[in-house]
Amino acid sequence: MRSDLETNNLAGKGKALSASAAESYKAAGVDLERGYEVQRRIKDDLAKTDRPGVMASLGRFGGLFDLSQLGRYEEPVLVSGTDGVGTKLFLAFQMDKHDTIGQDVVAMCVNDVLVQGAEPLFFLDYLALAKAEPDLVQAIVHGVAKACKESGAALIGGETAEMNDLYADGHYDIAGFAVGIVEKSKLITGDELKSGDVLLGLSSSGVHSNGFSLVRKIFFKDHDYTCNSRFPSLEGTLGEVLLTPTRLYVKPVLAVLEKIRPHAMCHITGGGFYENLPRMSEKNFSYEIKRDAWYKPEIFSLIQEVGKLSTDEMYNVFNMGIGFVLALAEEDVEETRRILHEEGQDSFIIGQVKDGDGLVFV
Numbered sequence: 001m002r003s004d005l006e007t008n009n010l011a012g013k014g015k016a017l018s019a020s021a022a023e024s025y026k027a028a029g030v031d032l033e034r035g036y037e038v039q040r041r042i043k044d045d046l047a048k049t050d051r052p053g054v055m056a057s058l059g060r061f062g063g064l065f066d067l068s069q070l071g072r073y074e075e076p077v078l079v080s081g082t083d084g085v086g087t088k089l090f091l092a093f094q095m096d097k098h099d100t101i102g103q104d105v106v107a108m109c110v111n112d113v114l115v116q117g118a119e120p121l122f123f124l125d126y127l128a129l130a131k132a133e134p135d136l137v138q139a140i141v142h143g144v145a146k147a148c149k150e151s152g153a154a155l156i157g158g159e160t161a162e163m164n165d166l167y168a169d170g171h172y173d174i175a176g177f178a179v180g181i182v183e184k185s186k187l188i189t190g191d192e193l194k195s196g197d198v199l200l201g202l203s204s205s206g207v208h209s210n211g212f213s214l215v216r217k218i219f220f221k222d223h224d225y226t227c228n229s230r231f232p233s234l235e236g237t238l239g240e241v242l243l244t245p246t247r248l249y250v251k252p253v254l255a256v257l258e259k260i261r262p263h264a265m266c267h268i269t270g271g272g273f274y275e276n277l278p279r280m281s282e283k284n285f286s287y288e289i290k291r292d293a294w295y296k297p298e299i300f301s302l303i304q305e306v307g308k309l310s311t312d313e314m315y316n317v318f319n320m321g322i323g324f325v326l327a328l329a330e331e332d333v334e335e336t337r338r339i340l341h342e343e344g345q346d347s348f349i350i351g352q353v354k355d356g357d358g359l360v361f362v
Contacts, residue, residue, distance in 0.1 A: 007172045041138040043083030045145035049155040053121065063156030065122050067181070075184035079118035083108035083269075084175040087212040090245050093171055094227045098136055100245040101174060102143020102239035103207045107246035109178035110151045111267045111324065114253055117188035118180030120153035128161040129172030140174065143245075151250040153178060186257070190264040190281030193353060197263050197327040199277075199287065200336060202253075204323030206297050208246040210270040211317045215242065218307035225306075233298040241299050252343035256326070260336050264327040268319040274359055275316075280327060294348035296321040315361075327353055 055064035067076060085104045092101050102125075110120040122157065125144050127137065137160060148155045167173070182188075219225040219238065227239025234241050249267075256262070264280035277287045291311075300321065304314050314320060328336055333349065342349045354360075 014279075015021045037134045041134055042145075044137075045142050046155050049123075049145050049148040049153065051121075051152060051154045054154045054156055060157075063122065063124060064193060065154070065156060065179075068183065069094060070181070073181065073183050076108050076181050077118075077184045077187055079113040079116045079180045079182060081109045081112035081180075082175065082177040083112065083210050084173065086217060088243070089171075089173065090216060091227060091239055093211070095239045095243060096170075098139040099143050100243060101143070102140050103147040103245035103248070105174050105176040106144055106151060106153070106178070107248050108209055108269065109176045110147075110153060110180070111246075111249050112269075113178050113180035114250055114324075115265045115267050117186055117257055117265075118182040119254055120151050120180045120250060122151070122179055122180055123148050123151075123155045124156065124177045125152040125158040126161075126175045126177075127172060128163055128167065128174075130162070130164040130167040130169050132160050132162050136170075136172075140172075145250060147245075151248055152254075153175065153180075153347065154241065179349065186261070188262060188265055190283070192261075192263040192305035193281040193283065193285060193327055194263065195285065195353055195355045196330065197353040198330050198333050198349060199289070199351040200326045200328055200333060200346045201294055201354065202324040203247075203294070203323035203346040203348070204247060204268070204297070204319045204321050204327070205247040206244040206299055207242060207303075208269070208319055208323060210272075210319070212242075214307070214317055215303060218303060223306060231302055233302060247323050249345070251325065252340050252345035253326075255343050256336050256339050260328070260332050261334075262326040262328050262332075266325050268323050268325065272317050273315045273321060273322075277325065280325070281345060284357045286354040286358055286360055288352060288354050288360045288362055289351040291361050293350045294321055295346075322348070322350060325350070 053067065053069040055066050083105070085101055085108070087099065089102065092098050099239045105125060106123060109123065113120060127140060129136070145155050225238060227237060229238045231238065253265070266274050266276050266280045273289065300314060300318060303309065303318070304311070326336065337347050
């Protein structure tokens with residue numbers, strides 16, 4: 001695991017690099033001893049994400065997962081997803097706060113595989129940075145591991161790459177890859193979606209991890225605001241509110257799936273409502289949305305006001321306070337909302353599926 005900073009002696013095998021070789025590599029920008037310290041620090045976090053099926057230990061070239069240990073699947077289907085955090089990272093750099101970015105990258109991946117009804121099994125991350133400073137990497141990976149544990153996904157592998165010629169000091173990029181599993185007969189494909197289905201929206205924690213190129217342009221390029229700027233409508237600084245991590249929907253939605261079969265689901269990510277709702281099904285439907293049906297975090301009103309954006313632009317870029325949507329038969333709505341409430345997840349009836357094509361706001 002994390003092979004760019006790994007030598008065989010980490011796993012207790014082989015020989016370490018000679019002192020002269022290690023110094024040559026260090027002169028080129030990669031400090032092996034720093035890498036060893038990173039490995040030692042993150043080992044406990046990785047262990048906390050263990051779950052049935054995990055086989056590999058730290059230091060192997062590939063993460064191993066034994067599906068036969070799960071037992072309960074007759075026709076298991078694997079669902080995979082990969083994603084990153086985008087330019088939200090620049091806020092983490094500016095605030096020197098790196099313990100929430102890990103949840104962002106996990107959430108972006110596991111929320112995607114959840115759309116098909118899949119339970120996350122395992123997760124791998126890729127972290128590239130100028131220098132693998134132990135405190136920095138530990139903070140990032142701690143966030144990844146914490147989110148994996150909350151989602152039930154084992155963190156079974158990853159890569160930490162030191163590339164000081166490519167990244168500025170203190171800068172990095174992170175991406176993730178998740179694999180989930182679902183019984184073939186329980187796969188949510190959107191084929192069952194029909195006119196009359198109710199659209200139930202699950203509240204977001206804020207902007208999540210999409211639209212930050214526009215957010216940064218509005219606040220930091222077109223205006224002279226900083227992450228420390230305060231606005232009467234926000235609880236906390238601008239940076240603190242924007243850096244709020246992406247919500248994890250795995251536990252509440254899996255709890256629903258134990259008793260209710262949604263006809264379709266979607267994760268509201270890049271492209272906002274306009275792009276993601278039509279992705280619920282390959283069939284053409286009209287999605288009638290009631291804009292006043294749910295609470296919208298104040299950050300969205302502020303973005304629209306400062307950026308002078310139209311309402312359509314807002315719904316075309318941002319989640320607008322709804323991060324996940326379930327399309328349900330009308331008779332299943334009440335029970336679904338009860339389950340979600342028990343799981344601590346707010347939900348709102350935001351609209352209905354109709355015959356037609358496209359998105360309609362009422």
